[in-house]
Amino acid sequence: MTSDATPVAELIAALARDVADFPKPGVQFKDLTPVFADRHGMAAVTDALAVIASGADLVAGIDSRGFLVAAAVATRLGTGVLAIRKSGKLPPPVHAERYDLEYGSATLEIPADGIELSGRTIVIIDDVLATGGSIGAAARLLERAGADVPAAAVVVELTALGGRDALAPLPVHSLTRA
Known part of the structure; x- marks a missing residue:
């Protein structure tokens, strides 16, 4: 899809904004805030992502803009x-997964107690x-907790950065590409 x-x-495409040199020089930032703030835009994105995630019994959103669409899809x-959180945002105990960034690394976390993930079918959603x-990192974290992660879905895929290839063999669905 x-x-x-x-x-x-x-x-x-009509609602999103391209912001040059943000968050640093040379980066073209895709601002989806106007899409999410528009009732027709948010409804269309939610409906399309819900079709992709229709087999899931739990939807996971990545900190922080992924929370917006994941919560809407889960409701639908x-x-x-x-909520898959950035490091230090959840009380212990947590499961954590480190991943590399362009300059350094980051960590994502999920609760280690209170939510049974083993055997659950979870679709990851991000902006x-x-x-x-x-x-x-989110997929590895969920799989290590015993979940089945059949796919990830995003609103926009920045094709020049090669994320789809890096995630193979995980199926990735994007609503649009830039």
């Missing part, structure tokens, strides 16, 4: 939502796929 000819892709599907680092 990766096509730029769909009505949802056209709506995303009637499932729960799991943007860039290098694949955070989605890859």
